[in-house]
Amino acid sequence: MVxxxxxxxxxxxxxxxxxxxxxxxxxxxxxxxxxxxEFVQGWLEEAVGxxxxxxxxxxxxxxxxxxxxxxxxxxxxxxxxxxxxxxADVVEVPLLIEAGLVSAFGAVVVCDCxxxxxxxxxxxxxxxxxxxxxxxxxxxxxxxxxxxADEIIRTDLSVESVRDMVxxxxxxxx
Numbered sequence: 227m228v229x230x231x232x233x234x235x236x237x238x239x240x241x242x243x244x245x246x247x248x249x250x251x252x253x254x255x256x257x258x259x260x261x262x263x264e265f266v267q268g269w270l271e272e273a274v275g276x277x278x279x280x281x282x283x284x285x286x287x288x289x290x291x292x293x294x295x296x297x298x299x300x301x302x303x304x305x306x307x308x309x310x311x312x313x314a315d316v317v318e319v320p321l322l323i324e325a326g327l328v329s330a331f332g333a334v335v336v337c338d339c340x341x342x343x344x345x346x347x348x349x350x351x352x353x354x355x356x357x358x359x360x361x362x363x364x365x366x367x368x369x370x371x372x373x374x375a376d377e378i379i380r381t382d383l384s385v386e387s388v389r390d391m392v393x394x395x396x397x398x399x400x
Contacts, residue, residue, distance in 0.1 A: 227330070229322035230337030231365050233347035235381025235388070236318050239337050242392040243316040248400065251314035253305060260304045269300050298325075306330070315400060323366050328374050333399040336375035338368060339382035 228243070230236045237252070244250045260266055267280060273296065274283040287293045302325060309317055309331075317331050328334060341362070348358040372378060376399065379391045 227322060227327075227332060228316060228318045228335045228337060229320060229371065230381075231344060231368055231371070232320065232361055233344040233351065234337040234339055234368075235379070236320060236337045238381060239335070239379055239388065239392060240316060240318045242389055243396075246392070246396060248315035248396075249313075250316045250318065251309060251312040252318045253309060254318070254320065256305050256308045256312075257301065260301050260308065263304070266301060266304070270297075273297075321365075323371055323374055333376040333395070334374050335377045335379060335395055335399075336371045337379050337381050338372065339380065341368070343382045 228236050228239055240250045240252060261281075270280045270284065271277075273293070274280065274287060277283045284297070306327070309319075319325070319327060319331075322328060322334065345358055345362060348361065349355055352358050352361075377391075377395045379388060379395070381388055
C-alpha cells in the first residue's frame with residue numbers, strides 16, 4: 227500500500243514498483259472509472275440535477291462536507307471492491323488514512339517530502355498558488371500519516387535514493 231499527501235511522489239514510487247515487476251493499481255484511476263459508471267452518474271444527476279458536465283457540478287459542490295460525505299458513501303465501496311478485485315501487488319491510495327483503510331491491504335508505505343516541496347510540485351501542476359494551498363490545507367497533516375507507516379520513502383531525495391528505498395521496501399515486505 228502506497229500513500230501520501232498530494233504531490234508527495236506516490237505516482238513516482240508506484241512506477242518504481244512497476245519497474246521492479248510488481249503489478250500496481252492506482253486508486254485515482256479506479257475512482258475516475260467508478261465516477262464515470264452509470265450508477266454513479268445516475269446518483270449525481272439526482273444529487274445535483276441534470277447537467278451537461280457533472281464533473282463541474284461536483285467540483286462546485288466539494289466545499290459542502292455533507293455532499294462530499296454522501297458522494298464518498300456512494301463511491302468508496304465501489305472503489306474498494308475494484309481495488310480488492312485487482313489483486314495487485316501494490317495499491318496506491320492517496321487518502322488511505324482519511325478513508326480508514328490502513329489495515330485493508332498490508333504494509334503501509336508513506337511517501338513523504340517537506341511541505342514546501344509538495345507545494346512547489348502542486349503549484350507547477352495546478353498553475354495556481356491559491357488552489358494549491360487550499361488543497362494542501364484540506365488534507366490530513368503529514369505527521370499523522372507517518373504514525374501509520376510501516377515504511378517511509380522520502381521523495382525529495384535523488385531518484386537513485388528513492389529507488390533504493392523502494393528496493394528496501396521490496397526486500398522487507400514483498
